[in-house]
Amino acid sequence: MPSVSELQEMYEQAVTARRYEERLQEEYLEGKQPAFDISAGPIPGELHLAAGHEAAAVGVCQHLRDSDVVTAPHRPHHVAIAKGVDLRRMTAEIFGRRTGLSKGKGGHMHLYDPEVNFACSGIIAQGCPPAVGAALAAKKRNTDDVAVAYLGEGAISQGAFLESLNLAGLHDLPVVFVVEDNDWAISMPKGRVTDVDDGSRRADGFAVHGDRVDVDDAVAVYEAAGEAVGRARNGNGPTLLEVQVHRRMGHFMGDPESYRPEADAERAEALDSIPRLEERLRAHGVEDDEIEGIRERANDRVEDAIVWAKDQPQPDPEEAYEDAFTQQPEGWPERPEVAATDGGER
């Protein structure tokens, strides 16, 4: 069981992540009303928010340290927050600013914070092989670091994931695959894309340990992840851990969710993990004003990051030509010469 202080930490991360998504939703929709235009408003591009996934982030990351590697998918903010990614610079990146984690080049699906070994990417199951590679590096170097790959239940039919399971099992690598099962792959319910209800059973075919947490509960995830991370850290091989979460804000901002029965959205609302975590705190004797204090601190931190990010400069257009290589060849990339306008003499 997590200690009271661990519970408080997990709660603070969870409410920070929730507040963050709520505030990003507000910021994103600004400039997109009344007609939704994806290319308008202060936050560029697509936005996949993770409200309802917090238990999976805080329950697992509570067991991790900065040197452990995490790869996350296109819905990454909650995991980034739980892993300790710099919130100001992450927010600046999401707003497309020069002081963002990637100088505005990456965006919300491509957040990299090497200080805490966090990365995410926009293509399904893409982070699984790199997590296996990070685990391989840890094993070769004899550290006791572990790697955690987050993916959605929609990703468990992707070759990159299945190949990763095999490779991880074959070499007993210190990696944990965390499947966040939110029941929906954009518009496709789980039952339409796989005949296996319990995704952790995918582990069986690869002689990898498999486990599933059926309730959207941070403490239950903490317990299961403690075993999985411990197993990896102790050199006893990989785990596939599926955890039930809920999607509260559509696949992306602007998703009409017309395919989703209203009852399903209501059910997700009713099964939210945050009130449950709050109850745990109360059961451990944490007073309401302390809980309120944690919430206020979380809100302040989110607000600080957003205010800071919005005050940051836009990148200079010329910066678009930097960073494709670490050792950029001279004169690269090739660009058009300054145009001649004297009737074609060149």
Add this chain to the structure above:
Amino acid sequence: MAQVEAPGPETTDRELTMSRAMVEAIRSEMEENEEVFYMGEDVADYGGIFDSTQGLLEEFGHDRVMDVPISETGFIGGAVGAAMQGMRPIAELMFVDFFGVCMDQIYNNMAKTAYMSGGSVSVPMVLTTAVGGTYNDAAQHSGTLYGTFAHLPGMKVVVPSTAYDAKGLMHTAIRDDDPVVYMFHKRLMGLAWMPAPEGPKTPVPEEPYEIPFGEADVKREGEDVTVVTLGLHVHRALEAAEELAGEVDVEVIDLRTLVPLDTETVLDSVRKTGRLVAVDEDYRSFGVTGELLARAAEGALEDLEAVERVATPDVPIPYARPLEEEVQPGVEDVVEAVRAVR
């Protein structure tokens, strides 16, 4: 099917968005031929993230408008297999950038089977895919990759720029006995959440019609400079030509298909103007613009006075607006290039 002269857009007042025109052709082919079916992620209840299958589920059900697991290698390779059995599947790769997941099935299987079998096996399938940037979707969701697909032999490559062409090219694609990669630009589809420019919404005749592959469309006639382009940039080139009207008389050619490529129409124009500007949203190096300049040099060197190309520089597509706007070829870039060759 007998080749009938396509009814022109002037035969009707009915205007459609590009997505609706594309879907109309698919619906018509599915009604005519029960061996045509559609597979892709979120193509059934959602109707395609970019409206590429809007309304088809209601008419044809989940058996023929199939949602598939996120397993591009599996279902695109599956389409190849069904096509080798003589069915006419349409498989959708949600974003062209995802080709990285499944290029083996596309490149080594779909594209090479006819040749490797000495012509004894054909793969009559369509691979539809969404391309293009302009809405800050960053490096893994904004590519066009026209040149990548056109470079690899064995695939016909189609890039509609209007609703009229989208319908006719889709009819041709489904009826074609070879694999056809049908690349539709997100910005042209007429999505409620991504406003299209003026231009792609056109009159579309109700009856089925084909647009033959390998026939470029001269969108605007001009005497001074030839601009050759495709997709979204047809509209940007036309806007540039309009801006230059009175100063430079610009001819704008929409390639419509990259494989086969209508070299003759390009050369005819270049022989007339002597000045070629190739415009492409894909990468500058080793791509469509370089190919066009090479063909002009091979076929009309004597007539060539000046060339220029406008394309995306060789960097992954950046996220922040000022950065994407910098690399994305705009109307003013075309104007500047036309002036440069003038």
